[in-house]
Amino acid sequence: MxxxxxxxxxxxxxxxxxxxxxxxxxxxxxxxxxxxxxxxxxxxxxxxxxxxxxxxxxxxxxxxxxxxxxxxGVGHEVAASPLSKVAHAVRMMSLDNAFNAEEVGEWVARVRRFLDLGADAPIAFTAEDKIDGLSCSLRYENGELVRAATRGDGQVGEDVTPNVAHIADIPAKLAGAPPEAFEIRGEVYMERAAFADLNTRLMDEARAAAEAKGEEFDPHKARQFANPRNAAAGSLRQKDASVTAKRPLRFWAHGWGEVKGELPGETQCEVIRAIEAFGLPVSQLFTRVEGLDALLAHYKSIAGQRPDLPYEIDGVVYKVDRIDWQERLGFVAKAPRWALAHKFPAERAETTLEAIDIQVGRTGKLTPVGRLAPVLVGGVTVTNVTLHNRDEIARLGLRVGDRVLIQRAGDVIPQVVENLTREVEREPYRFPSTCPECGSEAVAEEDEVDVRCTGGLICPAQRLERLKHFVSRGALDIEGLGEKTLSEFLERGWLKNGPVDIFRLEDDHFDDLWTTKGWSDVSIHNLMDAINAKRAPDAARLLFGLGIRHVGAVTARDLLKG
Structure with missing residues (x-):
């Protein structure tokens, strides 16, 4: 910091x-x-x-x-969620983060000072892998599951009781003799293999649905999750629990909230083992250690096992073991003083920058994309990297042929963090001053880093991207108008004036499709019906669909209020 x-x-x-x-x-x-x-x-x-x-x-x-x-704050408010709201009896906190061994050492030193312990006094901690999932609190009364809730903003969460009934790891009744009321907290997650299978199934279902309707299949409109954490969260936070039932969710416990009756242990380790005995899974890498060196050794051990684990983790969580010490340490604004998340660094690899291509977006923004010699980063083969804008290329001194250090954190487009051959003499890269699609002048407005094509709708790339945005799920959501169909209609000259021309398509236009390969009676009539169904669209969706800069979906609704 x-x-x-x-x-x-x-x-x-x-x-x-x-x-x-x-x-x-x-x-x-x-x-x-x-x-x-x-x-x-x-x-x-x-x-x-x-x-x-x-x-x-x-x-x-x-x-x-x-x-x-x-x-x-902790998490995010849930006012807009369609799920019922649940107030947590004990606030669900976040964790403070450390990003290196020095910061972990500083945390251990702060714990010692707060507890007034000498330098040689032993402190026991627990350490376990930090799974990348969705926080969930399970309330058991007399051993029976009565409520499950997401973290939400820490004080109010979403009621997902019907949904967790479909997670095999979560028992409806605890074994043994738990406290009269016991809130067990942990993470709902999805394993990597199950995540890949889910995305494949969702794509297959979308393809089958399009074929059944006689429509062109647009893979970009199929529901696909970016990573296992998003898949787990989206699967659990369903209004219809039958959707959750079809998703392969898992759960493990790592803590607790409200307790009525006797807590089953005097240390973090004892209570976690008791929760495990009650029938809830806990991390197999959970352990108890003494001192800073042992904490860091377990962190290194977990980091070494990370690529082979069946689930995603993003660090290791440390907690002071003695519960009476936890109570003395207490909390800061949104996190306990007695716990810390030691995050893993982003995964990195070296490769060669083979080309820099320019993509033109719907607002005319020229985005440079680096084409890389294929390299494996975090188990994924990476061939493309975002270079963001002209200033970022200049900052890194990038040229075609440079060796670069690539960072990939999560399932997102990777980024270049360092040019490893900046000192090598090469032809400098010159950012285009004209649009590569239409030849119009490309300029950056005052106080902006983005360079934009000034061609507007005469630019074929902007025309297509604006149309794709207009018919997308978040805007008018017109089924059957995928990128392939829009490109075909543009080539025919039917959409030269932009989105408004979609509603000027008439029977004569569609008559021309009868003899075109890939079109049938069913697909043509379905497309006509889909367009007609959106002739009186929701005003906020229409405003958002126009693609005006700085007007997103939320801003569009705000502008139309009152």
Whole structure:
């Protein structure tokens, strides 16, 4: 974390306040995408960097801490969820993070100071792998499962009781003699193999549904999860529990909330083993150790086993073992002082940058994409990497032929973190000043890093991308108008004026398709019906579908309120 003293010297209060405002908005957005929509746009490491920057600024300028500070919240509010809401009897907290051995050592030292322990006094900890799943609290009364809830914002979660009934790892009745009321907390997750099988099944089902309707199959419209964590969250947070029943979900326990009656142990280790005896699975890598060196040794051991585990993990969780010490240590704003998540670094590999291609988006943005010599990163073969924009290429000094260090964190497009041959003499890369699709001038507006094509709808790439956005699931959701069909209609000159021309398609146009390969009576009539069904669309979806810069789905609805 940046030194607060340096920040207070380098930044004015006005600049710090503005950055804190931007960070609060950006972190809130990414919390919503991750927790509520199961559709993250950035990696865990990028999110952690935003959070740490916010923490550093708040430490340097404590009087500027905002009422909506991200450091005060846990998870994301669930007001928009269709599921019933459940108030947690004991708040479900988050965990503070460490990213290297030095930070873990600092945490252990803080624990010693808080407990007033000498340097030689032994401290026992538990350590276990941190699974990348969805937090869930199971409430048992007299041994019977009565409620299950997601974490939500830590205070209020979503009721998923009918859904967890379909998870074999979660017993409806505990074995043995548990406390009268016992909230057992853990993670719902999906194993890697099950995740791959689920995406394959969803693609096959979408293909079969399109064929049954006589429509063109558009694989981009098929439901596909980005990673096992999103698949688990999307599968559990279903209004219809029968959908959850078809998804291969797992669960393991790692803690507890409210307890009425006697807690079955005096240490973290004893209680976790009791929970295991009650019939709930726990991590097979859970262990008890003493001292910093043993913690770091177990972290290294788990990191070594990580590629072969059947599930995704993103770190190791440490907890002070003695519960009476946990109670003395207490909590900070959103996390316990007695626990820490030691995160793994992003996975990296070296390869060669073989080409830089330019893609033109629906708003005209020119996005450079690096084409790589294939390289295996985190078990996935990577051949493409986002280069973001012109400034990023210049910052890294990238040229075709350079050796680059690639980082992949989660199932997202990888990124270049370092140019390993910056000093080697090569022809510099020149970012295009004209659009590679239409030849129009490409410029960056003042105070913007993105270079955009000025051609508008005369640019074939922008025309196609805007049409794809207009008919997409989040906008008008017109079935049967996939990329292939839109491209065909553009070539025929039917959509030259943009989305409005979709609703100008008439019988004469469709008559021309009768003799075209790939079209049938059924597919033509289905497409006509799909278009006619959207002639009076939801206003917010229409506004979003127009693809106006800075007007996303949420902003579109906000603009139309009142």
């Amino acid at each position: 940046a030194d607060p003293a340096n920040l207070s010297e380098d930044l004015s209060e006005a600049d710090a306040a503005n950055e804190l405002m931007r960070l609060a908005r950006e972190i809130k957005k990414h919390n919503r995408l991750y927790h509520a929509e199961d559709a993250p746009e950035i990696t865990d490491q990028e999110y952690d960097a935003l959070v740490r920057r916010n923490e550093a600024l708040e430490a340097a300028f404590p009087h500027l801490i905002r009422a909506d500070s991200p450091s005060k």
